[in-house]
Amino acid sequence: MAHGPAKGFTRWLYTTNHKDIGSMYLWFSFAMFFLGGFFALVIRAELFQPGLQIVEPNFFNQMTTMHGLVMVFGAVMPAFVGLANWMVPMMIGAPDMALPRMNNWSFWILPFAFAMLASTLFMEGGAPNFGWTFYAPLSTTYAPASVTFFIFAVHIMGASSIMGAINIIATILNMRAPGMTLMKMPLFVWTWLITAYLLIAVMPVLAGVVTMMLMDIHFGTSFFDAAGGGDPVLFQHVFWFFGHPEVYIMILPAFGVVSAIIPTFARKPLFGYSSMVYATASIAFLSFIVWAHHMFTVGMPLFGELVFMYATMLIAIPTGVKVFNWVTTMFKGSMTFETPMLFSIAFVILFTIGGFSGLMLAIAPADFQYHDTYFVVAHFHYVLVPGAIFSITAAVYYWLPKWSGNMYDETMGKAHFWLAFIGLNVTFFPMHFSGLAGMPRRIPDYNPLWADWNMISSVGAFLFGAAQLLFLFIVIRTIIGGKKATAEVWEGSHGLEWTVPSPAPYHTFSTPPEVK
Amino acid sequence: MLSISRRSLGLLFAVAVAFLPALVYAGEWQLNMTEGVTSVSQSVFRLHMVILIICVVIGIVVFGVMFYSMYAHRKSRGAKAANFHESTTLEIIWTVIPFVILIAMAFPATSTLKKIYDTDNADLDILITGYQWKWKYEYLGEDVSFFSNLSEKSRQQIYSKAPKSADYLLDVDEPVLIPVGKKVRFLVTAADVIHSWWVPDIAVKRDAIPGYVNESWTLVEEPGTFVGQCAELCGKDHGFMPIVLKAVPQAEFDAWLAEKRAAATAIAEAAKQQLSFEELYAKGEEVYISRCAACHQDNGQGIPGVFPAIAGSAVATGDLASHLSVILNGVNGTAMQAFAEQLNPVESAAVTTFQRNAFGNNTGDIIQPIDIVNFQQDQ
Numbered sequence: 001m002a003h004g005p006a007k008g009f010t011r012w013l014y015t016t017n018h019k020d021i022g023s024m025y026l027w028f029s030f031a032m033f034f035l036g037g038f039f040a041l042v043i044r045a046e047l048f049q050p051g052l053q054i055v056e057p058n059f060f061n062q063m064t065t066m067h068g069l070v071m072v073f074g075a076v077m078p079a080f081v082g083l084a085n086w087m088v089p090m091m092i093g094a095p096d097m098a099l100p101r102m103n104n105w106s107f108w109i110l111p112f113a114f115a116m117l118a119s120t121l122f123m124e125g126g127a128p129n130f131g132w133t134f135y136a137p138l139s140t141t142y143a144p145a146s147v148t149f150f151i152f153a154v155h156i157m158g159a160s161s162i163m164g165a166i167n168i169i170a171t172i173l174n175m176r177a178p179g180m181t182l183m184k185m186p187l188f189v190w191t192w193l194i195t196a197y198l199l200i201a202v203m204p205v206l207a208g209v210v211t212m213m214l215m216d217i218h219f220g221t222s223f224f225d226a227a228g229g230g231d232p233v234l235f236q237h238v239f240w241f242f243g244h245p246e247v248y249i250m251i252l253p254a255f256g257v258v259s260a261i262i263p264t265f266a267r268k269p270l271f272g273y274s275s276m277v278y279a280t281a282s283i284a285f286l287s288f289i290v291w292a293h294h295m296f297t298v299g300m301p302l303f304g305e306l307v308f309m310y311a312t313m314l315i316a317i318p319t320g321v322k323v324f325n326w327v328t329t330m331f332k333g334s335m336t337f338e339t340p341m342l343f344s345i346a347f348v349i350l351f352t353i354g355g356f357s358g359l360m361l362a363i364a365p366a367d368f369q370y371h372d373t374y375f376v377v378a379h380f381h382y383v384l385v386p387g388a389i390f391s392i393t394a395a396v397y398y399w400l401p402k403w404s405g406n407m408y409d410e411t412m413g414k415a416h417f418w419l420a421f422i423g424l425n426v427t428f429f430p431m432h433f434s435g436l437a438g439m440p441r442r443i444p445d446y447n448p449l450w451a452d453w454n455m456i457s458s459v460g461a462f463l464f465g466a467a468q469l470l471f472l473f474i475v476i477r478t479i480i481g482g483k484k485a486t487a488e489v490w491e492g493s494h495g496l497e498w499t500v501p502s503p504a505p506y507h508t509f510s511t512p513p514e515v516k
Numbered sequence: 517m518l519s520i521s522r523r524s525l526g527l528l529f530a531v532a533v534a535f536l537p538a539l540v541y542a543g544e545w546q547l548n549m550t551e552g553v554t555s556v557s558q559s560v561f562r563l564h565m566v567i568l569i570i571c572v573v574i575g576i577v578v579f580g581v582m583f584y585s586m587y588a589h590r591k592s593r594g595a596k597a598a599n600f601h602e603s604t605t606l607e608i609i610w611t612v613i614p615f616v617i618l619i620a621m622a623f624p625a626t627s628t629l630k631k632i633y634d635t636d637n638a639d640l641d642i643l644i645t646g647y648q649w650k651w652k653y654e655y656l657g658e659d660v661s662f663f664s665n666l667s668e669k670s671r672q673q674i675y676s677k678a679p680k681s682a683d684y685l686l687d688v689d690e691p692v693l694i695p696v697g698k699k700v701r702f703l704v705t706a707a708d709v710i711h712s713w714w715v716p717d718i719a720v721k722r723d724a725i726p727g728y729v730n731e732s733w734t735l736v737e738e739p740g741t742f743v744g745q746c747a748e749l750c751g752k753d754h755g756f757m758p759i760v761l762k763a764v765p766q767a768e769f770d771a772w773l774a775e776k777r778a779a780a781t782a783i784a785e786a787a788k789q790q791l792s793f794e795e796l797y798a799k800g801e802e803v804y805i806s807r808c809a810a811c812h813q814d815n816g817q818g819i820p821g822v823f824p825a826i827a828g829s830a831v832a833t834g835d836l837a838s839h840l841s842v843i844l845n846g847v848n849g850t851a852m853q854a855f856a857e858q859l860n861p862v863e864s865a866a867v868t869t870f871q872r873n874a875f876g877n878n879t880g881d882i883i884q885p886i887d888i889v890n891f892q893q894d895q
Contacts, residue, residue: 124820135749267591272601327578357571360564
């Protein structure tokens with residue numbers, strides 16, 4: 001029978017409740033977001049001016065590496081798993097996740113993985129310094145000793161992701177309320193279902209590639225060592241076979257979030273629901289056959305370059321369909337602009353800009369000039385920050401009243417939005433220019449030619465960082481108190497999660513709802 | 517078409533300037549990709565501009581519709597929501613139109629790529645090898661090869677000991693020369709980790725990968741100096757391994773090759789001389805700072821756990837033969853390179869003498885250039 005949560009720390013340690021686990025994922029991700037953000041600010045502080053002022057090159061490389069790893073595996077991925085934990089059961093009318101004990105485990109191994117990864121900063125020789133893409137042989141023969149801990153941490157993160165993905169698939173396929181057919185599921189559930197399959201397909205590939213590194217480092221194999229008959233380019237093929245689907249793992253659930261929020265505040269159903277589902281599936285499929293566009297300069301044969309160029313250009317089509325659908329959803333709606341909507345609109349605009357630069361990067365001859373410059377840094381930050389981070393932020397504002405039972409302060413939410421929006425663009429837009437002007441990425445010092453753009457980027461980065469402190473304050477304040485939220489929360493909200501009271505009771509849908 | 521896009525970028529530039537406070541460095545505010553100096557780099561630039569303009573136009577249309585709805589269809593203006601949510605016709609239209617645009621884009625991209633891949637019939641081959649953190653250039657069949665390091669001038673400016681020059685971090689001790697009007701093929705490889713040889717003005721970026729020899733080419737019509745950098749993270753000093761490429765008339769190029777060959781002969785002669793301890797020590801310090809200090813640090817302390825110390829090290833104070841072996845042959849599987857091919861016997865002798873006597877090592881050993889020559893012969 002329904003009962004409340006246990007008391008004390010063991011509530012969190014032993015919990016199998018999807019809401020508790022969802023909250024822990026979200027808080028963990030929030031903590032990692034600040035840690036990764038701190039690393040980013042060290043980078044931006046050093047790059048404020050030409051010359052070496054604050055850190056040494058080797059430590060700078062540790063910062064770029066740790067920033068990437070912590071943000072990708074620690075902030076973005078766990079945040080989406082947290083949202084899935086909270087929302088998927090409530091959206092499909094299920095009482096909990098299908099595999100609650102595994103759910104507990106998949107969360108609780110994460111803090112250990114990241115504690116281990118962070119501890120490498122204090123080891124002799126320092127943390128991993130070979131970039132988040134850890135290309136061999138820089139990450140094998142030439143790596144600091146801490147690389148072994150990095151490999152172990154990646155294995156644990158991968159295990160956590162795989163378990164989370166299995167759980168989400170099992171929940172969605174088996175626990176939908178009567179009448180909730182697949183094509184009636186909210187788009188967030190659909191995008192997560194597809195994301196979960198991507199995770200199961202590629203996390204083992206990542207585990208494989210780091211295991212091959214481990215063998216090369218400690219067991220005398222030569223997978224990636226040319227001197228022993230191995231192949232450094234093989235590393236890149238295997239890594240990007242994981243890495244490209246990985247970027248969609250970080251963006252597909254964001255599509256789902258935005259597809260929930262825009263119809264709510266446009267007070268109009270999502271345009272082209274079924275085409276959205278098919279577009280998501282197409283993007284997921286294409287993500288498996290485009291990986292070598294990250295490697296246009298490694299010297300593939302002409303035919304290989306052409307195949308990967310054409311395949312990559314195709315991604316623009318389903319992605320375009322999504323953007324057009326969101327815009328058409330807004331068209332002739334009755335729009336209001338609460339904080340979640342502001343973040344979602346910014347998502348559509350800025351993610352599209354990131355998509356445009358992605359299309360430019362797909363043109364292989366032009367990529368020879370863009371590759372490994374700040375233009376690429378601008379591109380993937382435009383996709384990931386307003387893409388993944390803004391959608392997560394939008395989701396938090398959108399569902400926080402449901403989670404906590406209290407409304408957040410709208411004025412403060414809007415202030416947070418504008419600070420983040422301005423900070424983001426001031427940080428990352430100039431990177432297009434410094435990149436086109438020829439500044440390579442991952443360098444701690446640079447020619448004065450790029451000094452102006454770098455100074456602007458650094459100022460923007462600190463503004464963006466400050467905006468997130470405001471976000472933390474708003475979230476805590478809302479959880480503590482505030483205006484009570486209704487069950488519907490938003491005037492235009494639709495879906496099962498809005499039929500339960502706010503805050504959502506510890507156990508929801510113990511009896512399945514009827515979906516018509 | 518190009519002028520329009522420059523104007524629109526100019527507008528963005530104006531917005532950025534209006535938006536932000538005055539800046540300390542009066543740089544050049546370069547906004548766009550370089551057009552470069554070769555037919556390949558110009559084709560690449562045109563591709564870049566065409567795709568950029570396509571993106572800007574699509575952006576204006578899509579965001580235009582969006583901003584219009586955000587203005588016209590807001591609840592505060594009394595907008596009532598319509599209820600349409602499907603249109604197969606629309607979905608087909610916005611699938612087909614992008615597809616057609618992409619196909620139109622694929623044609624010029626393919627032909628440019630084919631041009632870039634046509635490395636046949638080169639007049640000159642240069643083998644480029646990436647090392648941590650320098651480039652080696654070998655003129656195949658010309659008996660000329662040398663290493664190119666970050667210049668001492670830039671090195672002095674890193675920690676703001678001297679004001680930064682316009683070519684800060686983009687200048688080298690030995691530039692790589694090519695003759696104008698000749699098709700030059702670059703064969704690119706690496707000795708340790710992956711590097712990437714990139715000179716924007718000729719639109720050549722090729723990864724330098726151990727075990728691979730990648731090919732690219734250029735043909736520069738007018739004399740000029742073009743700079744670039746390593747474009748693939750290759751460890752600590754990735755940001756400090758620039759490229760300076762000079763295109764010169766054929767006659768000047770031939771004279772330069774002859775001069776390089778003469779210098780090699782002079783070095784062989786110099787190896788026979790005897791030097792005093794002071795001469796060796798002073799020369800050795802110079803070599804140490806430019807070649808060793810990047811890893812082992814100016815004070816010989818290294819970086820714990822990454823690069824070993826020279827000060828008080830068992831190698832630098834122990835058996836001379838094993839010390840020479842480390843310097844000249846390198847240590848397999850570590851960042852320690854074989855310096856035999858980077859340093860001449862005088863430099864090797866000097867830096868060994870320096871290491872065995874500096875940083876409190878005080879072994880009193882003096883190593884002459886002839887010792888280096890003999891050591892290499894005995895191996």
